[in-house]
Structures are given as structure tokens and as C-alpha cells.
Amino acid sequence: MDGSIINLRRACMMLAVSVASTLAVMPAAQANEVSAGQTIATHGTAQGVAACIGCHGAKGEGNAAAGFPRLAGLSAAYLSTQLTAFAEGTRPNPIMQPMAKLLTASERSAVASYFAGLPAPAGVKASDSGSVTPANVGAWIATRGRWDQALPACVQCHGPGGIGVAPTFPPLAGQPAAYIASQLHNWKDGKRPPGPMALMPVVASKLSDADITAVADYYAGVGVGVTGAGKSANGSKP
Ligand code: HEC
Ligand code: HEC
Known part of the structure; x- marks a missing residue:
């Protein structure tokens, strides 16, 4: 205490x-x-x-x-x-x-x-982690997207490693997995305003529930080493 x-x-x-x-x-x-x-x-x-x-x-x-x-x-x-x-x-x-x-x-x-004005937590850096194969769904969506679905890779707007591109594209790196997932569901369900050019509702509409869990875990993992942030306490949630 x-x-x-x-x-x-x-x-x-x-x-x-x-x-x-x-x-x-x-x-x-x-x-x-x-x-x-x-x-x-x-x-x-x-x-x-x-x-x-x-x-x-x-x-x-x-x-x-x-x-x-x-x-x-x-x-x-x-x-x-x-x-x-x-x-x-x-x-x-x-x-x-x-x-x-x-x-x-x-x-x-x-x-x-x-x-x-506060610095990003130490440990959040502009690099992508994980093996990028289609089997690694989170890393694949984040860095490659899905051509057949016209789903752009997250990195195209959110920057390498999801570091964020100010002022319009917020960082994903080091955000809690549960938070990232909830925001993607909110856009799918029309519970968050569409934001600039309604980009995110389109992206979210192309993600299945399993995709959302995978990509949220991926970005929470990029922030590993960040005190108090990063991966959710119990790892991936269902
Ligand atoms: C074409 C550009 C674009 C792409 C591609 C894109 N995003 Fe976004 N994203 C945005 C914009 C713009 C915002 C800010 C929305 C706002 O201001 O409300 C945003 C916001 C977010 C947020 C909210 C962050 C917060 O702090 O609340 C999450 C989560 C997110 N994006 C996840 C993703 C994921 C995961 C992918 C890849 C599957 C992705 N985005 C791909 C443009 C994009
Ligand atoms: C009791 C806990 C609590 C307190 C105190 C609190 N917040 Fe929050 N804040 C939250 C939660 C939970 C969310 C996620 C909301 C959601 O899911 O849309 C959030 C989200 C936000 C967001 C959106 C972040 C993003 O990436 O889009 C901003 C901005 C924010 N809070 C600012 C503030 C400010 C400024 C204060 C103080 C005046 C504050 N919060 C106090 C719990 C809190």
C-alpha cells in the first residue's frame, strides 16, 4: 500500500x-x-x-x-x-x-x-511483429488486408506497427485488446460516429467477429512491454 x-x-x-x-x-x-x-x-x-x-x-x-x-x-x-x-x-x-x-x-x-503533449508509452514502436502468413489472421489483416474483399491493411492508414498518423489516424499500438475490439463492434453496429470520410464503418463491416478478436490481440501485442497497457490481462478473449 x-x-x-x-x-x-x-x-x-x-x-x-x-x-x-x-x-x-x-x-x-x-x-x-x-x-x-x-x-x-x-x-x-x-x-x-x-x-x-x-x-x-x-x-x-x-x-x-x-x-x-x-x-x-x-x-x-x-x-x-x-x-x-x-x-x-x-x-x-x-x-x-x-x-x-x-x-x-x-x-x-x-x-x-x-x-x-504526453509521450507515447515506452515500448510502443513503429514495427510490426509476428509471422505474416494467412494463418496468422491478426498480423495478416493488419499488414496485408484482404485483396478479394477490398479490405485495406490497417497499416495503410494507422502507420507501421499501428503507431498512428497525426492528426487523423489514432494509434492502435498499445491500446487494450478489449478496447480495440469494442470500437470495431461499435462501428459494425452503428454505435460510434462514422468519423472522417466514414472510413472505419467500411473497414469494420468487412471483419468477422473472429477477425476482430485476432486484429485487436495483434495490436495489443505490438504494445507489449508497455506498463499498464498492451495485451489484455487474460490474453485473447473469446
Ligand atoms: C482507410 C483508412 C483506414 C484504414 C485502412 C483503417 N482505419 Fe482505423 N481509423 C481510421 C480513422 C480515420 C479513424 C478515426 C475515426 C474517428 O475519428 O472517429 C480510425 C480509428 C480506428 C480505431 C479507434 C481508435 C481509438 O482510439 O478509439 C480503431 C480501433 C481502428 N481504427 C482500427 C482499425 C483496424 C483494426 C484496421 C484494419 C483492419 C483499421 N482501423 C484500418 C482510418 C482507417
Ligand atoms: C471512470 C473511468 C474514466 C474516467 C475517470 C475517464 N475516462 Fe475517458 N474513457 C473511459 C472509458 C471506459 C472509455 C472508452 C469509451 C468507449 O468504449 O467508447 C474512455 C474513452 C475516452 C476517450 C476516447 C479515446 C479514443 O481513443 O477514442 C477520451 C478522449 C477520453 N476517454 C478522455 C477522458 C478525459 C479527458 C477524462 C477526464 C476529464 C476521462 N476520459 C476520464 C473511462 C474513463
Whole structure:
């Protein structure tokens, strides 16, 4: 117990130091926004919004066991679009929706800038792993896609290793398997807004349930070595 409190304290101090050094090279207005965002992320708001780091991790690295996504290093534009979608109810989620509603537009933009400025967790790198044969369904879909179905490889938009291509294509590497799978199902079922050019609903519609499990496990595995993120606690789920 004591140990974890000390670790938490150390993590907070390291966070403060890294934010301070980031602030040093930023114009004042932007620095103010990031620091307002940090306060929301670490303390929540007086209106009853919980501290984001409670679920998304002290460094925004996510939580694999709980399926909470990583926010660190995602683009500010992407994060703030998602927060607005939660607030407006176009991206329904019982946990995020009420909190996003309680944030003002400028608070959403501030907290998005804060998480965008945090580094991707160590261990997430731009390389694909696993043997790429049709039998290795996850790696195959990720790096080759399926020509006969006109399914593009995930890497074509999400970058090598699913590292993400800012500002439009969020990273997949180091996201919890359960989170990746749930988002693909949401698009298949029309429960997440289509996003830019409605690219993801088309991709998801071409994936079977087994494909979704395989590709989600593949990308969670690319982030292996990431504390608190990466592969789900019990490996692949049915
Ligand atoms: C009680 C836990 C919890 C807290 C606290 C929390 N979140 Fe979340 N967050 C979630 C869950 C669960 C999801 C996945 C929602 C889904 O499946 O669509 C999520 C998703 C998100 C996403 C979408 C990420 C993506 O890759 O599309 C953003 C952005 C986000 N949260 C920001 C925040 C911010 C900012 C705060 C603090 C103001 C916060 N969250 C606080 C649980 C939480
Ligand atoms: C043609 C481009 C394109 C391809 C190919 C593509 N994606 Fe995406 N993907 C996107 C875009 C754009 C978004 C952002 C959607 C948004 O803003 O709501 C996205 C978002 C996602 C997300 C949500 C991430 C988050 O943080 O919530 C997941 C999961 C995802 N893609 C998985 C995949 C997988 C798996 C594949 C391969 C089977 C794939 N994508 C192929 C364009 C693409």
C-alpha cells in the first residue's frame, strides 16, 4: 500500500517535471491551456468531473485490464473531437458521456492538448511483429488486408506497427485488446460516429467477429512491454 502511494507520488513528480519542461518551449497561451488541462486530468473539476488519470493512467497510458484506452500522444484534434462526440451523445458511452457533458468546450480542448503533449508509452514502436502468413489472421489483416474483399491493411492508414498518423489516424499500438475490439463492434453496429470520410464503418463491416478478436490481440501485442497497457490481462478473449 505504502509502496504504491510512493510510486504514485513519484509518478506525479515526474509528470510535473516533464510538463514543466514542455511548458518552457511553448507560447504563453498554449502553455496556459496545457496547464489548465493538466489540472483537469489530475484533479477533475469542481462540477464533479473525475480526474482522468484515475482511469486513463497517471501518464495517460491507459489500463489494459480494465480496457481503458491510452490517451497519451494521441492528436489534440482527435481527442477533442471524441470528447465533443461524447458530450453531444453521438458517441454513446455510459462512463464518458456524463463527464464530457460537464466539461465546457474550452476545458475539453485544454485537457485534449494536455494528453496530446504526453509521450507515447515506452515500448510502443513503429514495427510490426509476428509471422505474416494467412494463418496468422491478426498480423495478416493488419499488414496485408484482404485483396478479394477490398479490405485495406490497417497499416495503410494507422502507420507501421499501428503507431498512428497525426492528426487523423489514432494509434492502435498499445491500446487494450478489449478496447480495440469494442470500437470495431461499435462501428459494425452503428454505435460510434462514422468519423472522417466514414472510413472505419467500411473497414469494420468487412471483419468477422473472429477477425476482430485476432486484429485487436495483434495490436495489443505490438504494445507489449508497455506498463499498464498492451495485451489484455487474460490474453485473447473469446
Ligand atoms: C471512470 C473511468 C474514466 C474516467 C475517470 C475517464 N475516462 Fe475517458 N474513457 C473511459 C472509458 C471506459 C472509455 C472508452 C469509451 C468507449 O468504449 O467508447 C474512455 C474513452 C475516452 C476517450 C476516447 C479515446 C479514443 O481513443 O477514442 C477520451 C478522449 C477520453 N476517454 C478522455 C477522458 C478525459 C479527458 C477524462 C477526464 C476529464 C476521462 N476520459 C476520464 C473511462 C474513463
Ligand atoms: C482507410 C483508412 C483506414 C484504414 C485502412 C483503417 N482505419 Fe482505423 N481509423 C481510421 C480513422 C480515420 C479513424 C478515426 C475515426 C474517428 O475519428 O472517429 C480510425 C480509428 C480506428 C480505431 C479507434 C481508435 C481509438 O482510439 O478509439 C480503431 C480501433 C481502428 N481504427 C482500427 C482499425 C483496424 C483494426 C484496421 C484494419 C483492419 C483499421 N482501423 C484500418 C482510418 C482507417
